[in-house]
Amino acid sequence: MLALGLLLAGEALAASSGVTSGSAPDEQAMxxxxxxxxxxxACHxxxxxxIPPRELLGFRSPRAVVRVLTHGTMRPMAEGLDSSExxxxxxxxxxxxxxxxPVPLPNRCAKPGAVVTVGSGDWPSIGRDVAGxxxxxxxxxxxxxxxHLKLKWAFAYPEGASGPVQVAGGRVFLASGDGQVHSLDARSGCSFWSFGTGRVVRAVTVAExxxxxxxxxxxxxxxxxxxGIVTALDAxxxxxxxxxxxxxxxxARITAPPSVYGGRVFVPVSGMEDPLTHxxxxxxxxxxxxxxxxxxASGTVLWKxxxxxxxxxxxxxxxxESVQHFGPAGGSVFTPLGIDARRELVYAATAEAYARESPPGSYAVIAFDMKSGARRWERQFMPENGERDRICRETGETDCRNLFSLSTQVMVHTLAGDRDRLFVGSKAGWVYALDPDAQGRMLWSRKIGRGGDLGGIMYGPSADAQTLYVPIADTTVMPPARAGGLAALDVRTGAVRWQLESELPRCSWQAGEPAACKDVNTCDCSSAKAAATTTIPGAVFAGGWDGHLRAYATANGRLLWDADTAVPVAAVNGVPARGGQLGGYPVVVAHGAVYVTSGASAxxxxxxxxxxxxxxxxxAVTGGTDVRPDQLEQ
Ligand code: HEC
Structure with a gap:
């Protein structure tokens, strides 16, 4: 009932644009x-x-706040409020x-686009391949x-950046904060179509x-x-x-994009009950x-x-007199599912349980049979109680639950050639390597971050044949110490090939010395690396909480490129675009272009x-074939 009532309130709001008519803005604000x-x-x-501090909530657009309250994580907190409230x-x-x-222009393309096919140089899903x-x-x-990279074009996500882009068939696909899914021309950014959902969509997957x-x-x-709805649109x-x-x-909510393989769509479901534990x-x-x-093809549920x-x-x-509590609960899957084509398995990495206990299925990697859904094996990553408490005291965590959540997609690493390995990371700052041929037996583990509710490791690593590149967030580490960094680990042994401390943060929105920024609760200028990384031959891209995108040499971590994305730019759809923090989502590299979603973080x-x-x-955005730089259009 809760959901229905709130949904109606949300739709009524969306339908009436002039919600504040009748009372002056000052009165409204009071x-x-x-x-x-x-x-x-009480919380903010x-x-x-x-819990983000009140000051940070104010940087959102007013409609984005409305959406959070009617459709997003704060829906239960706004229960019973009407649209004017x-x-x-x-x-x-x-x-x-x-x-x-300001209302963005439709910016429709003059000609209809060619039929979309997914080619080898494309980037159709968040992990690029289904193995992540x-x-x-x-x-x-x-x-x-x-x-030599320069800005080619920019698009202003209507009502805020929601999630990353995917690139396939000469087009860019993305979801925006206003609940629309867009298909843009990769060459110019003009729009082939957009589809309004009226709901919150973060990330999409393109597949044949x-x-x-x-x-x-x-x-x-x-x-x-x-x-809790899954949708398929003709690309x-x-x-x-x-x-x-x-x-x-x-x-319930679906935060991560689906993984599509063998005619099946695999969907991870998470929940927004966690804030209510406060x-x-x-x-x-x-x-x-x-x-x-x-x-x-049909959307029929095959298993759950x-x-x-x-x-x-x-x-x-x-x-x-005390409130009736229920359990077990939790075990959300916030990250995409890893697809193991060879073993016909789907891997889920799960988050915290909502009580102090850790029931099976929480804090775990679970392997499901792709065809039947049968649970093949499960491995939990929760230290013994004494150890758990010691770690929580050390990191200063108050509720000692979230810290042990697994926070990355399970990567099925097949590039090494000698054998397959599974990699997963945790907020506590650990990377685990598991053996897919032995029920997830631990091959190696390594702690590379301090750990906390917002990192250790917040989003996924990327890899090449020999090395795993792991972003470290650790947002609670304050200047003069530098939050986060980047670690290059040997896929076979977990040995550190190189590890970088983050640069001093440089935030376009904050004047003065970064060292002035003493408290994570009031300062959002940090060098934390809380975005998933992306690797190309010779370079790894890592987004910073300070809005800078940096690329490093895979051989030794030398800085190759640094672009400040938290800047105002002219956008093809006619409204001002401005980047912000880089968190969560990876950059996408396809056909000679680098696509960066800036400011998509709560x-x-x-x-x-x-x-x-x-x-x-x-x-050169021709789709399908790789284009060498010397062949780029001039
Ligand atoms: C019981 C504690 C609690 C209360 C009460 C609460 N919040 Fe929150 N709020 C949170 C937490 C925790 C988060 C982070 C949620 C997450 O991302 O999982 C959050 C996040 C948010 C965000 C950012 C969410 C996003 O996805 O961008 C906004 C905006 C917000 N709250 C507004 C409000 C408003 C307005 C109210 C009052 C109607 C409210 N909150 C009441 C705990 C609370």
């Missing part, structure tokens, strides 16, 4: 402030763990009324070309599958949303192919993460498995920019 004191201040005036909160937090933002190695063997540029009688191949864009035309509700828990009056908790397989197998039950109460400085760099500002 109403908003009162509501903030009642409903939000006392930031801890993952939600608009008042957004006006108070951002200083602007929702609906006052994030290695582009045919980048269309060399490491030595990187210093065989459909219908004649075994014709078809390309589609697949994505999940905050309402060429944007027409709806199917839509399937895979989860009905009101607090609320003593909440009947915590009933949401469990899950993995779902759908038929790519919860990460935590036992369903939540009422737990013993501390006293007759935890730091938000932004709305897609920046496309190419050598001398020119990219």
């Amino acid at each position: 109403r908003g402030e009162a509501l903030y004191r009642q409903r939000c201040a 005036d006392h930031p801890q763990d993952r 939600i608009a008042a909160l957004a006006t108070y937090l951002t200083g602007r009324a929702p609906g006052s933002e 190695q994030r290695f582009q063997p045919e980048p269309g540029l060399r490491a030595s070309d990187l210093p 599958f065989v459909a219908g009688e004649g075994n014709a191949r078809r390309s589609a864009v697949f994505f999940g949303d905050d309402q 060429t035309s944007g027409a709806l192919l199917w839509k399937t509700q895979v989860e009905t828990h009101p607090l 609320d003593a009056s909440y009947a915590c908790c009933t949401h469990r993460g899950s993995v779902i397989a759908l038929d790519a 498995q919860y990460t935590i197998e036992s369903a939540p039950r009422p737990l013993p109460k501390a006293s007759p 935890m730091g400085r938000p932004g709305n920019a897609l920046l496309v760099y190419a050598i001398n500002g020119k990219a």
Whole structure:
């Protein structure tokens, strides 16, 4: 019921653009402030763990705040508020009324695009391949070309950057903060189509599958949303192919993009119940993460498995008056699923349990049979209780749950050639290498970060044949110490080939010395590397919390290129674009161009920019074939 009521409130809001008409902005802001004191201040005036401080909420656009409250993680906190109250909160937090933002131009392409096919030099899914190695063997540029990269075009994500782009068939596919999925021309950024969902979509996957009688191949864009719905659109035309509700828990959401393989779509499900564990009056908790397989052509559910197998039950109460709690719950899958084509397995990396206990299925890598969904093996990564408490004290974590979440996709590393290995990282700062042929037996493990609710390791590493490149976030490390860094580990042994400390952060939004920035709760200028990395032959790209994209030589970590993406730029769709923090999502390299989504993070400085760099500002975006730099159009 909760979900339905809130959904209706959200749609009513979206339908009426002039939500604040009738009362002056000042009046709205005052109403908003009162509501903030009642409903939000208890958490956001006392930031801890993952709670962002109030000041940082104000950098969002007013509509983005409305969306968080009606469709996003704060939906339960806004339960019962009507649309004018939600608009008042957004006006108070951002200083602007929702609906006052500039409206982007449609910027339609003059000609319809060619039929989309996925070619070898494309980057169709977040891990580039379904194994999640994030290695582009045919980048269309060399490491030595990187210093010559220039901005070619930029796109302003309507209502904020939501997630990364994918590149296939000469097009760019992405989702924006206003719940639209877009297909743009990779050459110029003009728009072939956009599809409005009215829901929160973060990341999409483009894939081909065989459909219908004649075994014709078809390309589609697949994505999940905050309402537990998975959608497939025709990649060429944007027409709806199917839509399937895979989860009905009101607090379920799909944060990571699906993985598509062998005519099946594998979807990881997470939940937004975690913030409610901070609320003593909440009947915590009933949401469990899950993995779902759908038929790519029809959207039919083939199987569904919860990460935590036992369903939540009422737990013993501390006293007759205390709130009834439930468990086990948790085990969300926030990261994409790793596909092991050779063994026909799908791997999920799971996050925390919502209570102090760690039931099977939480903090774990789980291997599911691709065809039947049967659970083949599972391995949990939670230290013994004494050790767990010691680590929590050391890192200063307050609730000691989140810290041990697995925080990266399970990478199926096949590039080495000698054998396959699985890699996964944790917020506590560990990298684990597992043997896929021995039920996930540990091959090696290495701690490379300090660990915390926002890193150790926050998003995934990338690899080449010999080396795993792991970004380290550690956002709680404050100047003069430098947060985070980048580690290059030998895939066979885990030995450190080289490890970099982060540069001093340089944030376009913050004047003065970085050393002035003493407190993570009020300062969002950090050098943390909280974005997934991307590797091409000879270079690894790592995004910084300070908005800088940096590329390093794979051989020794030498800095090759540094671009500040947190800058205002003119966008092809006619509204100002400005980047922000680089967190979460990897850059995409395809056909001689580097695509950077800047500002797509809930935890730091938000932004709305897609920046496309190419050598001398020119990219060859023909789709399919690799293009050498000397063949680029002049
Ligand atoms: C019980 C604690 C709690 C309360 C109460 C609370 N929040 Fe939050 N809020 C959080 C946490 C934790 C996060 C980080 C959530 C995440 O990303 O998982 C957050 C995140 C946010 C974000 C950023 C989310 C995003 O995805 O970009 C906004 C905006 C926000 N809160 C606004 C509000 C407003 C407005 C209220 C009052 C109506 C409120 N919050 C009440 C704990 C709380």
